[in-house]
Amino acid sequence: MAKAKRGKSPRRLACASALLALALSTGAFAQGLVPADFFNAPIDASAPAAVEANTLTFDSSTNIITATGDVVLSQGGYTMTGQSLVYDRNSRALRFVGQVTVRDPSGNLSEMADLDVTGGMKQAFVNALTITTYDGARITADSVDYDAALQTLLQGATYAPCGDCIDDAGRRIGWSVSAARITYNAEDGSVALEQPTLSLLGVPVAWLPYLWLPDTSDLALANVRTPVYSYGELTGHTLEVPYAAYSSRWTDIILTPTFMTRQGFLLGAEWVQRFDNGSFQIKASGLYQFDKAAFTFTEAQRDWRGAIQTSGEFTPIADWTMGWSYAAFTDAAYLVDYRLTTAKSSINQVYVTHVSEDTYIDARVQQFNLLGNVTAADQGKQGAAVPSVRFEHVEDLGPGNGRIEISAKLLGVRRDLDSVSTINGVPYTWGYAGNKQHLSLQAGWQTQWIGGPGFVATPYLGGRADVAYYDGASALLPGATTLWSATPIAAMDVRFPLAASDGSTVHLIEPIAQVAYRGSNTTNVGITNDDAQSFVFDDTNLFSYNRFSGSDRQETGLRATIGGRYMANFADGGYVELIAGQSFQLAGANAFATPGQANTAVGSGMSATASYAVLGAYGSFTPGVKFGGKLQVDSATANVMRAGLGGTFAKDGYGLALDYTYRAANPGQGMLLPQHEIGGEVTVPVAEYWSIKAHSYWDLQANTWLQVGGGVVYDDGFLVIGANASRTGPTHTSPNDTRLTATFRLKAPAGFNVGYDGAVPTPKF
Numbered sequence: 001m002a003k004a005k006r007g008k009s010p011r012r013l014a015c016a017s018a019l020l021a022l023a024l025s026t027g028a029f030a031q032g033l034v035p036a037d038f039f040n041a042p043i044d045a046s047a048p049a050a051v052e053a054n055t056l057t058f059d060s061s062t063n064i065i066t067a068t069g070d071v072v073l074s075q076g077g078y079t080m081t082g083q084s085l086v087y088d089r090n091s092r093a094l095r096f097v098g099q100v101t102v103r104d105p106s107g108n109l110s111e112m113a114d115l116d117v118t119g120g121m122k123q124a125f126v127n128a129l130t131i132t133t134y135d136g137a138r139i140t141a142d143s144v145d146y147d148a149a150l151q152t153l154l155q156g157a158t159y160a161p162c163g164d165c166i167d168d169a170g171r172r173i174g175w176s177v178s179a180a181r182i183t184y185n186a187e188d189g190s191v192a193l194e195q196p197t198l199s200l201l202g203v204p205v206a207w208l209p210y211l212w213l214p215d216t217s218d219l220a221l222a223n224v225r226t227p228v229y230s231y232g233e234l235t236g237h238t239l240e241v242p243y244a245a246y247s248s249r250w251t252d253i254i255l256t257p258t259f260m261t262r263q264g265f266l267l268g269a270e271w272v273q274r275f276d277n278g279s280f281q282i283k284a285s286g287l288y289q290f291d292k293a294a295f296t297f298t299e300a301q302r303d304w305r306g307a308i309q310t311s312g313e314f315t316p317i318a319d320w321t322m323g324w325s326y327a328a329f330t331d332a333a334y335l336v337d338y339r340l341t342t343a344k345s346s347i348n349q350v351y352v353t354h355v356s357e358d359t360y361i362d363a364r365v366q367q368f369n370l371l372g373n374v375t376a377a378d379q380g381k382q383g384a385a386v387p388s389v390r391f392e393h394v395e396d397l398g399p400g401n402g403r404i405e406i407s408a409k410l411l412g413v414r415r416d417l418d419s420v421s422t423i424n425g426v427p428y429t430w431g432y433a434g435n436k437q438h439l440s441l442q443a444g445w446q447t448q449w450i451g452g453p454g455f456v457a458t459p460y461l462g463g464r465a466d467v468a469y470y471d472g473a474s475a476l477l478p479g480a481t482t483l484w485s486a487t488p489i490a491a492m493d494v495r496f497p498l499a500a501s502d503g504s505t506v507h508l509i510e511p512i513a514q515v516a517y518r519g520s521n522t523t524n525v526g527i528t529n530d531d532a533q534s535f536v537f538d539d540t541n542l543f544s545y546n547r548f549s550g551s552d553r554q555e556t557g558l559r560a561t562i563g564g565r566y567m568a569n570f571a572d573g574g575y576v577e578l579i580a581g582q583s584f585q586l587a588g589a590n591a592f593a594t595p596g597q598a599n600t601a602v603g604s605g606m607s608a609t610a611s612y613a614v615l616g617a618y619g620s621f622t623p624g625v626k627f628g629g630k631l632q633v634d635s636a637t638a639n640v641m642r643a644g645l646g647g648t649f650a651k652d653g654y655g656l657a658l659d660y661t662y663r664a665a666n667p668g669q670g671m672l673l674p675q676h677e678i679g680g681e682v683t684v685p686v687a688e689y690w691s692i693k694a695h696s697y698w699d700l701q702a703n704t705w706l707q708v709g710g711g712v713v714y715d716d717g718f719l720v721i722g723a724n725a726s727r728t729g730p731t732h733t734s735p736n737d738t739r740l741t742a743t744f745r746l747k748a749p750a751g752f753n754v755g756y757d758g759a760v761p762t763p764k765f
Helices: 121-129 218-222
Strands: 010-013 047-055 057-060 063-076 076-088 094-105 109-117 137-139 143-146 153-161 175-185 191-193 198-202 202-209 208-215 228-232 236-240 242-247 249-260 264-275 278-288 304-314 321-328 347-355 358-369 384-396 404-415 418-422 426-431 435-444 450-451 455-470 479-494 498-501 506-518 559-571 575-587 614-621 626-634 639-651 655-665 675-688 690-699 703-714 719-728 738-746
Touching: 076 109, 347 575, 675 703
Parallel strands: none
Antiparallel strands: 010 047, 047 063, 057 063, 063 076, 076 094, 094 109, 137 153, 143 153, 153 175, 175 191, 175 198, 191 208, 198 202, 228 236, 228 738, 236 249, 242 249, 249 264, 264 278, 278 304, 304 321, 321 347, 347 358, 358 384, 384 404, 404 435, 418 426, 435 455, 450 455, 455 479, 479 506, 498 506, 506 559, 559 575, 575 614, 614 626, 626 639, 639 655, 655 675, 675 690, 690 703, 703 719, 719 738
């Protein structure tokens, strides 16, 4: 079978079992006029046949298939070449259009204009019309039938994302699926396989009665359930073996028996139901624990443990999406202890979302679940959002007139119990028992003024109104409270970008000055702070008008921010980007000097008149090498308060990643000692497609290791198989935890990225 080609190379379509004969009529030549072997060499019917073309198109309205661009038909030493080959499925006629050349096994060459192809060559082309999916995968078959609905039926078919799955050295690679019947729907890209058999490296390993894939992308393949092996100290050696009890385009029923040497047998079942406009899934799992004493958490020490999880999402009309997620469990630690899916289990919610070109609406009712060693009583400290509604709209006023921006948010919070804690003597109140409603409205006008070479000024005028009510159920607060607040807002952002080039490198220097005024002395506009408890000042929010993470807090007073950006783009593809600046409170109340009960922004460097200076640096000086870094400096003392640095190297299968983080002690938030960590990951190829990976992270402050691990991986660009082991250290968030895992992944052609991917670690603050 011919090997599939990539990129802009001709795409080869082949059928190894086709029987060919060359039907060329040479006429009666005079003796001696032509060579004795002129176009009369016998054709080996068992010889492989091939068709090559740059593009293959199917016009469903005319029922015509056209191969264009360097078209080649070959078999048994005979070769036809041309630029356009047209197959009319109505008349079954196959014709080269334009200049054609025919070469026989002896090297004789015939040239002509237009040529009707018949006999074996015609059959070779028809049989070779197998499917190349949008992502480059290939399907071959004993017989093919294209119908008017753009649906292709293939009997005795094989789906192989790696072509013939043999590399240049003759080694078997990748994976393939053979099936009694494959149905490919060109309208939505879906593939249905009846009685598929999965082969890895050419060896059959698994069989299913039916498999439906929405497409053949990496994402779809990642959702195909495969056996998983792992080891954990609490569960022992674990083998999970998913089985599709029933599968169709619309429905999947999957049973997942899991065998554990320490805890026994866990059974999971999942029902996935798809519709034209959405889908839902219901999962249930449970077990009788053999060794419940393995768990230290009291609520996990029970005979029977389990959970029910469901989620769904639908698009009933254009631009609108609605959905839900819900999870119920015997105890909050169950899903974590048995490494079950928790992605949609931390929030029970119902939502509806609208997204259009100029409007965004999102409405939700949410209950938040704490997962892990959390008691049922502690779950009552979690707030429920009843409701959370957001609205954003942008109205363009026409050229030169700017635009109007309108936004609104309604946040209702219900909490059964006060959520309080003390960290190294510092008290925190994360939320108050009772009910709170907070409505905020903001509207503003913004435009851009461009003057002279490069000068850009962006003025903003607007206002914000807040109304909040708290029913006073908590004994920690004096009683019911209502707050009304109006905040006029005015801001100006001025930039003067300067660009220069020496012919190979382009430099951009952009000084930036910003002034923002928020005319209110009320910073805690939500009465209680439920959604603005986290804050880090860095290059990502340096030039923001309001840096708080939620609507319950707002900046106040007059503040100026000065800084700039530098960028350089090099001829070899390298680049450097620097962002730096500092912010100053000029007048009015400084919101960051009022930490509130959650100690928000304490030690952030924004509470003083002059903030900390921040820097962000990113770049790549040579192919395969990338770096990123962040820095926060107290300008009054020149002390480094936060720092993060990450870098990667990737070339010829070798990979290296380094990550360093530092955070100065912050007694105001209960962090009495600095955080000081360094870590790295290394990948070393040891053979073709094989590599060894190792990682280690060290707690420099405690002078002990945080985590160490390693493994071996096989990756040929289509198939990934690996084994990994890791153990955490005494200062890790999950201390002294040993885990063994096995990795198995099928990759689509779009995932052809053998070796280390060279992603830049995000520098941590």
